[in-house]
Amino acid sequence: MTSALISCIKGRSTVKGIPPPVGLGYSTSRHANKTCIFSCSALSMQGEAESVKEKRLGKRKVALFVGYEGTRYRGLQIQPSQRGAEWAAQVPSLTVEDVLEDAIYKSGGILESNRGSLGKIGWCRSSRTDKRVHSLSTVISLKLECDPEVFESEPDGASIVSGINAHLPDDVMVFSVQRVVKSFDARRECIRRYYEYYIPVSFLSLAKREAAGSIDDVIDRLGDAWRSYEGYHAFHNFTKRRLYRQKRHSGQQSSVTSSSDDGDDDDDTREDTEDHDAVHDTSERAKGRITFEWKDERDDNDPIVRSHYRYVEDCTSSNGLVELVEHGGVPCVKLAVCGGSFMLHQIRHMVAGAVMVGLGIIPPELLRAAVAPPVRMNLPRAPPGTLVLSDADFGKFRKSYDGKPSPTQRASGDSLILLDGGVERQREFASRILYPGLNEQLQHEDWEQWHEQLSLVHYDETMAEYVVRKSEEWFERRDALKEERRQKRAEREARLFGSNTTSDD
Secondary structure, rough: OOOHHHHHHHHHOOOOOOOOOOOOOOOOOOOOOHHHHHHHHHHHHHHHHHHEEEEEEEEEEEEEEEEEHHHHOOOOOOOOOOOOOHHHHOOOOOHHHHHHHHHHHHHOOOOHOOOOOOOHHOOOOOOEEOOEEEEEEEEEEEEEEOOOOOOOOOOOOOOHHHHHHOOOOEEEEEEEEEEEEOOOHHHHHHHEEEEEEEEEHHHHHHOHHHHHOOOHHHHHHHHHHHHHHOEEOOOOOOHHHHHHHOOOOOOOOOOHHHHHOOHHHHHOOOOOOOOOHHHHOOOOOOOOOOOOEEOOOOOOOOOOOOOEEEEEEEEEEOOOOOOOOOOOOOOOOEEEEOOOOOOOHHHHHHHHHHHHHOOOOOOOHHHOOOOOOOOEEEEOOOOOEEEEEEEEEEEOOOOOOOOOOOOHHHHHOEOOOOOHHHHHHHHHHHHHHHHHHHHOOOOOOHHHHHHHHHHOOEEEEEHHHHHHHHHHHHHHHHHHHHHHHHHHHHHHHHHHHHHHHHOOO
């Protein structure tokens, strides 16, 4: 390159093998120096581009399917502590994202300049689970440093997966790395989340009241109570209401509402709530007292707003008992729930309410009253160790302008799904790591402590009857209004249909 450049500058010849730039206004006889310099610059730029390409392959938008056994973690999301070293020493220091980011960096997927700044690479999670909660189907979207040609032969990114997993502990695993469209956002595109909760039968046998009947009766009532959550309800008594309340005199909502949509999931205020587990709560709930209040009028200091409402699509309970491991499995009951989104601790409060009905601690009518907006009620919270995010559904990919399927659609179909290679890794992780871990959690001391807490539960029966009666009246008025609106809509459509028919005649 050096000798060629000297030759060009002296004007003796052009670079061998590179013709003059015909058509750009240059003449080989009158502008030999310009021709040589142009040609040498092209060679220099080409060499630099090849050098840069070797150093950095570039970012590509991908979706990571991740699973984890969350017992020893502080939750999924990285949360810098604001309370100092004394508080930090009392809680687990690691989150799942701490170890995941470190593994991706060590495998070359994150540059040094972007390490510790996940916003720079568009990091976004489909769900945010709380401390000690597990997952088989968390999806994280990000711009990953990788060779895009890998996905042509490996749609599930098998080689990238191996590189990341080599730096992860056994209780965290990446199942698949799949190419997605640039606009893909894991939280926004996740339209449905599935959770499972496991309850040891030994706990139900120990905690049931004398009048509760046999263990089969307990399980039947538990299942009926669980299914009563289906539908669109105000679950304000199943979470921390203030976190989802709109700020007064402003168009903004609290940080949870604006940034988190996820079931029993963590949020930006975790440090305010995470170390207050149900079994260690010192509030009225921990003392065993369930309190009630009926609001005849809207309370501006404690309003129930749209963000307190959730649509629960499906609630099911296992037919018979379940054992998660083949040998030495603890018999348990599985509760499953599916919905678009859930609030902080919502599912664990839902479990506790259904369990209390099953054990004969509260009547089912009182649990139904808990979703009436005028009711304020404090409910216990079930232990976190056996809650699992088991699956997730995603919306359809946006189509290209020419209507042709993108490489992402050719690999995954119309929406993001875990590909076959990832499914195999997911099954292996579940059988080898997650289910044995859940089996241990079914024997955790939390269940004994929760039994002690539930044994203290008491409430004013007269006030409970009043709340049940008022809530039933409220439900009747609501249903009557719905029917009235339905009839008016039908009449309006009938008039429109009739006028159209007349004009056609």
